[in-house]
Amino acid sequence: MILISNESRVIIKRLLKLLKPYIKKISVVFICILTSTGISMLYPLLSKQVMDNGLLVKDFSIVVKVSLITLAIALLEQTIGLLETKYYSYVNSIFQYSLTKMAFKHLQKLKIQYFNNTNFSETMSNIGMDVGNISRICDKGTFIILSQVFRIIGGMIGLLIIDWKLTFIVLLVVPVRYFTVKKFAKKRESMFNDFMEYSRDYASWFGDIISGIKEVKLWGLDRIKTGEFIKKQxxxxxxxxxxxxxxxxxxxxxxxxxxxxxxxLSIFGAYMVFKNELTIGGLFAFLTYSVYVIGPISAILNIGYNFSNVVPSAKRFFDFLDMKTEVDDSKKKILRLDENEVEGNIKFENVSFSYNDDEKILNNINLKINSGEKVAIIGANGSGKSTLINLLLRFYKPHEGKILIDGIDIDDIRLRDYRGLISVVSQDLYLFNTTIEKNISIGTKSDEATITKAAVKSGAYDFIKEMPLKYKSEVGRNGSNLSGGQRQKIAMARAFARKSKILILDEATANYDMESEAYVNQLLATDFKDSTVLVISHKPDILSKVDKIWMVEYGNIKEYRNLSDLEHNCRELKVSGLKE
Known part of the structure; x- marks a missing residue:
C-alpha cells in the first residue's frame, strides 16, 4: 500500500514469509471470504426485486419467492462462515504459537549478557505484546480487508449497472480518505513507539521491584516505589x-x-427518481452498493493505520531474533564429541578478558589442568575467579587467546556436547519448580536407583526420606519449600547423578554443616577421582585435598602446589580471603 513506508514493507514481507507453512489454509479462508462476498452482492438486487416487482405492484408471490431465495442464500453464507472461522482461527492461533516458540527457542540461545541487562518481566512483556500485535496480520479482520478488493469490484459493477453518474460521486471518497488516513497513521505509529518504550521501561522497573521485594520491605520503600509506579503508569x-x-x-x-x-447520493438520487431517471428500488440498491464500495475502499486505505502498531512490534521482535546467540553459526567446522572419549585435560593459552576497555580482569593467562586433577581457585571478591569459570563454561569468549579441552579449541566443539562434559554446583544455584526427582535428574536420563544413590552421597537423602511424597515432593519456585542447605544438597546430587568429566564447585558446600561437608569432600576424591575438578573455595579443609591452588590477583594467576606452599609463599592470606 502507498501508505506503508519502505521499512514497513520489508518488515511485512519478512512476516509474510512466516505465513508460508499455512498458505493452504489461508487459501481456504480467502475462498470462503470471496464466496461470501459474492453471495452478499446478491442481496441488493434481491431487495430491488422485492421493492420494484413485489411491493410497488402488490405482487405477493414475488415477495414470498424472493424472500425464500434470500433465506436460502443466507443459510449458505452462514455455513461458509463456519468453515471460514474454523480455518482462520487455526491459522491465527498456530501463528501466535509459532512466534512464541520461535522467541522462546532463541531466548535460550542468547548470550548471558542479555540476561544480565534484561529482567524476566521486561522480556515477558516485550514478547507478549509483540506476538499479540504481530498476529493481527493473520486475524479475520486482515483477511477480510485484503479480500475487499473483490467486494469493491462487485460493488462497482452493481453501481455502474444502476447509474454511472452517481458512481463518480462514490469515487470521491478515495482522495479524501487517502490524505486523512496517511496523516493519522504517521501520528499513531509515533505514539505507539512511545507506548512501547513506556511499557518496556515499566516492565523492567516492575521486574526489578519483584526481584528486590525483600529490600523494599526491609528499608520501608513502599511509599517511594508507589510514587515511582504512579509516575510510570x-x-x-x-x-x-x-x-x-x-x-x-x-x-x-x-x-x-x-x-x-x-x-x-441521497439528494442526487432523489432528484433522479423525481425525474423518472431512476426507480426507488434502484436508488436503494445503489445506496447499498455504495456501502459495499465505500467501506472496503476505506478499509484498504486504513491498512497503514491499522498496522501502525504491528510494524513497531515486528521491528522490535525481529531485532530480538537477530540478536547474536552463544553459538557461532558462521563456523564451517563444528566438532561433535563423544563424552566417553574425552579425558578432561584443560589448557588456557594466553587468555585475556575484560568487561570494558578500561581494565583487564584476566591478563595473558596460561594454565594447564591434567585429566583427573583437582584444582582450587582462590582470590578476593572481584578478582576474576567467576570470570575464569564463565570463560570455561563459554558464557563469555576470551578477547585474546583460547581455551582447549584435550587439545581442541572449545569454540570448535558443538556447544550442547561441550556443556554436556561439565557439571556445575554453585552457591548461587537454581531449582526448577518441579519435583525433587526431576531436579536431581536434570539434563540426564537417570533411573530411580541412580537418583537415590546421588541423593545419599550428597546428603539429601536424610531429609527426602522424611517428606510425605519423597522424591515426588515439589520443591517450589527456586526451592522455596526447602532450606538453604537442602537446596544445596539437591544441587550437589545433580553432580553425583551426572558424573561429568569436568566438575566445577563454586562454594558448593557453603550451607553444609561440618560433618556433611567433610563427607562430601571425601567423596570428591573417590567418586570423582577420574574427573577434572575445579573448586572455588577458601576453606583450608578443601584446599588441603586438592592437587594445586590458583590464586587470582590483579588480573594474573599464581599457582601453588598445595596449601603448605600457599601458606609459605603468601604471608598475607587476607588477600585471598582464606578462612577457617
Missing part, C-alpha cells in the same frame, strides 16, 4: 488516551466522509 495512561483519541479522530473523519457521500 501516568506516562502509559497518557499515551493510551492519546492513541484512543487518534483512533476516534480517524473514525470520525471516516464517518463524516461516509455521511457526506451518502448525503450527496
Amino acid at each position: 501516568r506516562n502509559i495512561v497518557k499515551i493510551n488516551i492519546k492513541i484512543a483519541f487518534m483512533d476516534k479522530f480517524n473514525e470520525c473523519s471516516e464517518s463524516i466522509v461516509f455521511q457526506g457521500i451518502n448525503c450527496v
Whole structure:
C-alpha cells in the first residue's frame, strides 16, 4: 500500500514469509471470504426485486419467492462462515504459537549478557505484546480487508449497472480518505513507539521491584516505589488516551466522509427518481452498493493505520531474533564429541578478558589442568575467579587467546556436547519448580536407583526420606519449600547423578554443616577421582585435598602446589580471603 513506508514493507514481507507453512489454509479462508462476498452482492438486487416487482405492484408471490431465495442464500453464507472461522482461527492461533516458540527457542540461545541487562518481566512483556500485535496480520479482520478488493469490484459493477453518474460521486471518497488516513497513521505509529518504550521501561522497573521485594520491605520503600509506579503508569495512561483519541479522530473523519457521500447520493438520487431517471428500488440498491464500495475502499486505505502498531512490534521482535546467540553459526567446522572419549585435560593459552576497555580482569593467562586433577581457585571478591569459570563454561569468549579441552579449541566443539562434559554446583544455584526427582535428574536420563544413590552421597537423602511424597515432593519456585542447605544438597546430587568429566564447585558446600561437608569432600576424591575438578573455595579443609591452588590477583594467576606452599609463599592470606 502507498501508505506503508519502505521499512514497513520489508518488515511485512519478512512476516509474510512466516505465513508460508499455512498458505493452504489461508487459501481456504480467502475462498470462503470471496464466496461470501459474492453471495452478499446478491442481496441488493434481491431487495430491488422485492421493492420494484413485489411491493410497488402488490405482487405477493414475488415477495414470498424472493424472500425464500434470500433465506436460502443466507443459510449458505452462514455455513461458509463456519468453515471460514474454523480455518482462520487455526491459522491465527498456530501463528501466535509459532512466534512464541520461535522467541522462546532463541531466548535460550542468547548470550548471558542479555540476561544480565534484561529482567524476566521486561522480556515477558516485550514478547507478549509483540506476538499479540504481530498476529493481527493473520486475524479475520486482515483477511477480510485484503479480500475487499473483490467486494469493491462487485460493488462497482452493481453501481455502474444502476447509474454511472452517481458512481463518480462514490469515487470521491478515495482522495479524501487517502490524505486523512496517511496523516493519522504517521501520528499513531509515533505514539505507539512511545507506548512501547513506556511499557518496556515499566516492565523492567516492575521486574526489578519483584526481584528486590525483600529490600523494599526491609528499608520501608513502599511509599517511594508507589510514587515511582504512579509516575510510570501516568506516562502509559497518557499515551493510551492519546492513541484512543487518534483512533476516534480517524473514525470520525471516516464517518463524516461516509455521511457526506451518502448525503450527496441521497439528494442526487432523489432528484433522479423525481425525474423518472431512476426507480426507488434502484436508488436503494445503489445506496447499498455504495456501502459495499465505500467501506472496503476505506478499509484498504486504513491498512497503514491499522498496522501502525504491528510494524513497531515486528521491528522490535525481529531485532530480538537477530540478536547474536552463544553459538557461532558462521563456523564451517563444528566438532561433535563423544563424552566417553574425552579425558578432561584443560589448557588456557594466553587468555585475556575484560568487561570494558578500561581494565583487564584476566591478563595473558596460561594454565594447564591434567585429566583427573583437582584444582582450587582462590582470590578476593572481584578478582576474576567467576570470570575464569564463565570463560570455561563459554558464557563469555576470551578477547585474546583460547581455551582447549584435550587439545581442541572449545569454540570448535558443538556447544550442547561441550556443556554436556561439565557439571556445575554453585552457591548461587537454581531449582526448577518441579519435583525433587526431576531436579536431581536434570539434563540426564537417570533411573530411580541412580537418583537415590546421588541423593545419599550428597546428603539429601536424610531429609527426602522424611517428606510425605519423597522424591515426588515439589520443591517450589527456586526451592522455596526447602532450606538453604537442602537446596544445596539437591544441587550437589545433580553432580553425583551426572558424573561429568569436568566438575566445577563454586562454594558448593557453603550451607553444609561440618560433618556433611567433610563427607562430601571425601567423596570428591573417590567418586570423582577420574574427573577434572575445579573448586572455588577458601576453606583450608578443601584446599588441603586438592592437587594445586590458583590464586587470582590483579588480573594474573599464581599457582601453588598445595596449601603448605600457599601458606609459605603468601604471608598475607587476607588477600585471598582464606578462612577457617
